[in-house]
Amino acid sequence: MKVLVADDDADLRDLIAFTLTQSGYLVIKAGDGPAAVEHFERESPDLVVLDINMPGMNGFQVCEAIRRRSRVPVMMLTVRGEEEDLVRALGLGADDYLNKPFSPRTLLARIKALLRRAGMENNSPLASGRVSLDLEEYSVTIGAGAPVRLTKLELRLLQMLLANAGHSVNSERLLVQVWGHRSGGDRQLLKQLVHRLRQKIEIDPAAPALLRTAAAGYKLMVD
Amino acid sequence: MKVLVADDDADLRDLIAFTLTQSGYLVIKAGDGPAAVEHFERESPDLVVLDINMPGMNGFQVCEAIRRRSRVPVMMLTVRGEEEDLVRALGLGADDYLNKPFSPRTLLARIKALLRRAGMENNSPLASGRVSLDLEEYSVTIGAGAPVRLTKLELRLLQMLLANAGHSVNSERLLVQVWGHRSGGDRQLLKQLVHRLRQKIEIDPAAPALLRTAAAGYKLMVD
DNA sequence: TGGTCGTGTAACCGGTTTGTCACCCGGTCC
DNA sequence: GGACCGGGTGACAAACCGGTTACACGACCA
Structure with missing residues (x-):
């Protein structure tokens, strides 16, 4: 939302x-x-x-x-x-x-x-496909797996990606949304955050199936 | 559009x-x-x-x-x-x-x-004739062929040509659009980019059928 | 006090992309 | 013919990019 x-x-x-x-x-x-x-x-x-x-x-x-x-x-x-x-x-x-x-x-x-x-009530966890986010618990659940605990930044990143599930989100926008400003140069932050998140949620972090690299950014595969 | x-x-x-x-x-x-x-x-x-x-x-x-x-x-x-x-x-x-x-x-x-x-969002596949561009995926599809991945510059070039499909686009304008300024002399950049793009999308790169050389520039044949 | 955790920063690797140069060829003009 | 021009080509180097490892720092807590 x-x-x-x-x-x-x-x-x-x-x-x-x-x-x-x-x-x-x-x-x-x-x-x-x-x-x-x-x-x-x-x-x-x-x-x-x-x-x-x-x-x-x-x-x-x-x-x-x-x-x-x-x-x-x-x-x-x-x-x-x-x-x-x-x-x-x-x-x-x-x-x-x-x-x-x-x-x-x-x-x-x-x-x-x-x-x-407006009929947009949505107090259930933010979810799409097999990925669902629990904002209270700071955790994400993939399919039938056990919930994985997330840090604040990881949660925000996932939230952004989930809000645009299936579509690539520009690195620039992710930087702004997750960290709040920062002009260029800070790609490193995003790189790191993605890396750490992948370690947590991907079955094989070396071959990401969920959090994929896309042209000019990243996208979350939810199907 | x-x-x-x-x-x-x-x-x-x-x-x-x-x-x-x-x-x-x-x-x-x-x-x-x-x-x-x-x-x-x-x-x-x-x-x-x-x-x-x-x-x-x-x-x-x-x-x-x-x-x-x-x-x-x-x-x-x-x-x-x-x-x-x-x-x-x-x-x-x-x-x-x-x-x-x-x-x-x-x-x-x-x-x-x-x-x-009006539901004509041009964010989704930009297309004309048998050429269609996917800006999110950085790819182009010709006719019934498989999508071809493009680099950032190739995408921009193709986007410009596609927007003027069938009509020749001045080299000078392409330079400005793709690289964003640069004075003269940089013809070489455009030459190379066109060359590389042709290798990717033409059936016979030596006899271009899609990305044709035209008076003072290039044009994209979409029919 | 020392450990863990979350985060930021730097450095390196390998692959891709892009810029640059040298050269080819065909047409044109002198 | 010979110089010149403009596009096409091949080759190479520089820049860039994403992934990764390593480490530093502060917050928090036992």
Whole structure:
């Protein structure tokens, strides 16, 4: 379940991202409006959390842009008391709103409610084919095998690959998703992580059947 | 993927055409309404970009004419603030609009979104005639043959040629597209790349049937 | 205090890809 | 004929890439 979080306040953004990640969501972050739209296009998330005040392009504009393309649930973050903002947001097609400040727990509850309403509820372990991930237990189960414990990074890598099961995922994107930024050069990190993960989950790590090298990245074979 | 661009402003038209060509689209240009309709009939493009203000026959009329024949995605170019234009365009069956001025990147994103919505995603096999390219797998398939693996550069070259299938593409443009700049003198690179690609995809590399040498460049025969 | 674990970094290997050079050939122009 | 030009070819070296081993470092815990 992918969630796009757009907010120019880095602290708040990270808090939200942290909360959601903890609960097993895959989070994509954007620091301003244009970045939000761009990430939206590229990642097609299942839900969007939008702050109204953002430089470049405010939340209304982003919401409008998103609504022009999709009916994905959108949650707006508003400042208490700005009633007209609220009205405007809902008019533009936002599905819910949250007054700042809010508690992580509230955010989570509202997001779950939104997803349920959208019929995308999915609190069972993230799974595809014979691979299933247990985010609570930090473990993965392949077919009928025993669950294998994973580290934080391994889990995130697998989560990304699983979200695009069967399709190759660009190294660059994996770097961004797993480590959070890093420009080029850090291929080594990814190389290592893949290597360590293969040692854990492949029957023959020298001839990977699950986590395959693909053009410009890696992909997870789930069949 | 063919795109018809109709705008009476030659500079803007060329800018759009350039942007799209860079991204691998085949662009057909029209400078006024009647030409747009004519080209539309002849080329049956996959998407149309229409300026509203055009001499002879304005964008609305062209849009109407197109809608009478086809449901191809249409994107209108509007002037910011002319709300009634916008309403009218969408009423006539346009699928999206863009306020001038806009950035090439935005245009590209919106066009991709439109194509995606229309279910013509070009991310999956890019194809023309008997040649089809798989960007994810880095491979090309000719007719009923087995897929042939390509390197990054070979893929880019083929992608460019495929986007202009049947038409000769200037060496200079290929150099820019594949290597991203480099002044002159680098003909040798292209020569070598073509040579290597021919070894891979031609039945008789000495007598190329697919990747032919053409005036000032190369072209891909797809029939 | 010492061990284990997770992570980051460096170095090496073997294979592939790419850049470069030297040379061939056929056509053209003087 | 001979110089020149532009594309095609073969050969080789440099760069790159993924996989792998080894090691360093900090966190954590007994």
